[in-house]
Amino acid sequence: MNAAIKKAVLRPARNGRYVWLSANPLLLIGISLLFVFMLLALSGWLLAANDPLAVNMAERLKSPSLEYPLGTDHMGRCIFSRLISGARTTLGITAMVLMTVMVIGIPMGLLCGYAGGRIDALFMRLVDGLLALPEFILAIAVAGFLGPSLMNLMLSVVLVKWIGYARVVRGVVMAEREKEYILAARVGGARTFKLLFRHLLPQAVSPVMVLAAFDVGKVILTISSLSYLGLGAQPPAPEWGAMLNDGRPYFQTAPELMLYPGAAIMLVVLAFNLIGDGLRNVLDLKERWRGNPG
Amino acid sequence: MIKNPVLQISGLSVALRAHSGSWIRHLVQGINLTLYPGEMHGLVGESGSGKSITASAVLGLLPGSLGITEGEILLNGKAIHRLPEKAKRRLRGREMACIFQNDQGSFAPFRKIGKQLTEALQAHEKMSSREAREISCEWLERVKLPAQRVFDSYPFQLSGGQLQRTSLAASLMMKPSLIIADEPTTALDVLTAEQILDLLSGLQKKTECAVLLISHDLTSVLKRTDRMSVMYGGHLMESGPTASVRRNPLHPYTKMLLKARPPLDGFMPDRLAAIPGEPGAVADQGCPFAPRCPYRKEACVHMPASGVRADDHSSACLFADPEGGDSIAAVARSDQDREVVWR
Amino acid sequence: MVIILGKRLFQLIFVLFLLSAATFTMMKLAPGDPVRSLLRTDEFLTTQADEAKLRKELGFDLPIVVQYGEWMAGVMQLDLGKSYLTGKPVLDVMASRLPITAQLTGGALLVMLLITVPLGTAAALMPGRWPDHLGRALALIGASVPGFWLGLLLIYGFSYKLQLFPSMGKGGFFHMVLPCFTLGFSLAAVYARLLRNGLLESLSQHYIRAARARGVSERVILTRYAFRAALLPVVTMFGMSIGYLLGGAVVVETLFSWPGLGNMVMDAIFGRDYPVIQGYVLFTGAVVVMINLIVDLSYRAIDPRIRFGKGESA
């Protein structure tokens, strides 16, 4: 009975597949917010008239002016330009981390999901092991032993995060592997390559996209938190977390030193979370609509 | 002795409601159906015909996005669909019960069957859990199940057939006057399905309760029900005593449905009389079956299908005997010799 | 039941072994020579001989495998070596700090429950109305705001401006409010959403309709059916949030200068105090695995299908 009602209520949008964008405000806000940041980050060298690293003690703690749109920090550096180059660093690192994570995780997930058996059992043991070390703690260990640096931080995040993608892809492959369209493809003479990349992997695209959208936010938070603790980006790098840490001693006299980087982090992460939420609603709707019988 | 009807549905319409509260589209329109004690009424239709929505409307379990726009539902003479939720809840299980399609799960997987049965009993009458347990086990015996073991096991430990029998026991033990069986055998294979339906009609005779059997399996409806109604696109196409509908179907859709089934015995045609088009193809106005009806005439597309009455054998088709030619106001030449008025 | 426990315990040992091997190798990879950094802290001129003597004393001249063997033997009897900086056994250092971190995380969990349960339930029971929107907004903010920034804002707002709560140090109830809220808030925001989705999902299950059709009251349906089914995703997530909680504790303890494990490991990192770092990593690893074990066991309690293995017909 539920299927009948669902079918009546969820009639597909008349004008085909591209109405979902307008029907989903979350996705819209997220994308537009992100677009603004992308613009800022890329035009950093254009707008940042001032050098983010140029120390000028005479200009210390200036209030916002034409020359310094957001004023200057305790070392007289232009906050606005530091924020922009900070955006480039943060988004750049996150992109690199996520790229590496997907390059490792997705094929591993495909392999374990499709091959199963010993490889899969080995993978699951590895997962149990690495899951015992939460990202944050591993970052602390790596920073502690190998010295705090952005590279070490990225390494420790990648080391744990790839598992998330491998598990999602593995889950999808295992669920789809016995479905009739896969059996029909095998009977139709499809080779393993076609089964993996034409039939199985595309099913994992939407869950991976949703996971990635939310992961961007998580990675940015992890990197900035650790930089704040002094375990990530080292001064004078204009990384938002580190900037927030520099601003801390002055938070009574010049609270904006602490305000701007924090707000920047939150807005970027919020943008990605909005996109993630929007994507999940859209893809979920398609999933639910595709799922129920005709 | 004239028994007063258990269930009377007149002019029932259900529509899809937009968030703003306005009605978007009608899913079910103008349903008339009467059910007497001890009678089994078959409600037949393909997917998307609205038969399950009608059942949910009677039970008062329509999802939020659907609502009853017009019509009356009388259970033992009392109008029920405008009752407050609390009053409706007291009726459910007590006066009317429901058996669902099996694989959709009639019992919560993480709680023992026993607990779910006694809970339902105690929701209606003050009784000790020991007493509730006894009644439950007694009914589990009646549906030929190892009562003690089933009472203490979890749903996933029972087979499809056993679960459906438990569901039957759960509905009957409160001695409701009406049971709605919504596709009870669809998920079961043929032989188990027959046993369940035998059990249902047997227990129905004993308890004199009325049964509304909703199914897309024409064969079992023809074999077991006293009266039947055929639905298409949210409308009633035909309704009447099952024997009469089987021997002399009035509506083209019913005729073609009966012929579309591969016959088990007797002459085997080389090709089945398939109905062209898809079950979803429903006309927005005029007769809903018009797009797929080979006897379609000019009037069918404009004129709304005539109402199907709940008492005798009548059909919604404007041309009562389409094969007989194009007479519009035709007198139905079925053996009851009633007149079909064209509006 | 016992087999499952056995299997899990084996997994625990295997993971701890993996962990210890990893931390040990990382320690060996660490740049710079711990001996020299140790001697320097004693502020006297070091000679080659002194270094050799200390190296021998600490057993660094033995082949790697033997060092690892000795070290593991020590770990077995909970002897995690001595802190380079303070010379005190790592175990005692951690033992003194543990209750403080436990208090913080406990408080954070309390904050989480106080927000999650009411908000999540209200959002699920009144979809599309203000509790739902509030829940959605909070979830988005909770998942986006950096913990340390939230802490700073709270300090700036409540303790600096309004003088309501102390901004630093460990103490009575008032000392705990801001740190616990900082650590607990984003968790609460995420879990409120999870509980809402879990409840909505379970309320849409067919067996709920079936129970309603049997006349079971809404209250019973909510408590005995819907809540129980909604627990499963929440408990799963909890297994994964432990890492977040411990990580967050490091940040919050540094921010509010609480002398917990988090603070300890930060000092150890900057002081190159490897045994303490190692002790911390091993400890957190063990805690995470233990919590996952408990989560796994509670799985079985919530959903018997897992206990009996799926779909085993009677």
Place this chain on the structure above:
Amino acid sequence: MPPLLEVIKIGKSYGDSVKVLREVSFQIGAGECLGLVGESGSGKSTITRLILGLDKPDSGEIFVSGQAVHRLKGKALRHSRKHVQVVFQDPAASLNPRLRIWKSVVEPLENFPDVEPKFLTNVSGGQRELAAALLDRVGLGSELLDRYPDQLSGGQKQRVAIARGLSLEPKLLVCDEPTSSLDVSVQAQILNLLKELKEELGISYLFISHDIAAVRFMSDRIAVLKDGQLIDQFAAGDLFSPERHPYTRKWTETPA
């Protein structure tokens, strides 16, 4: 000339305890339709998987046009598949949801470029034209070519699956409950289509179903499966003769 499909005493069990098939033997001649009737759990789907080479039997042999397929592996197994194709029960799960219809239909031909089915020889142009011809063969218009499966009805999807099954002009098409999840009116359309294609293309069918009436409509011979054993095999005309196995009579008496 050896029969098209010869199954000799095949046995199969999953795990050590559950014996799913015991000593099952049957044959299908060229252009013949064998109906296989059985309750769910009787081993029908296992037989399908063994014949399609998706599983290996524990014991017994399977020959397709005299070639032993039950031992084949890798390349040889893949090539043997040209002769045996399949149509499954659930139309919604038979097509890759993220592939346009024409790509799904023409995939087998794409996998075996050397195959040129007789009924497609006069089709000029690329894969899309081949797909259009195949869809037309099963009564579907070319406007469906670029659609996704979720935009089609159950009946349309099953026709696409049949078109795909025919594309290699196989000698045997295994139909595993092809109409069970369809509405009555659509079932009739699909049964008519299958019968039409059999007569025109001379393809043999293994028609599996729990609907005895549909099996009787389609089949020349019928076999009855109970708990993994073939307990009755007979010509379709003898369905009601007295010497039928008691279990078979249970099928014919119930849905009157």
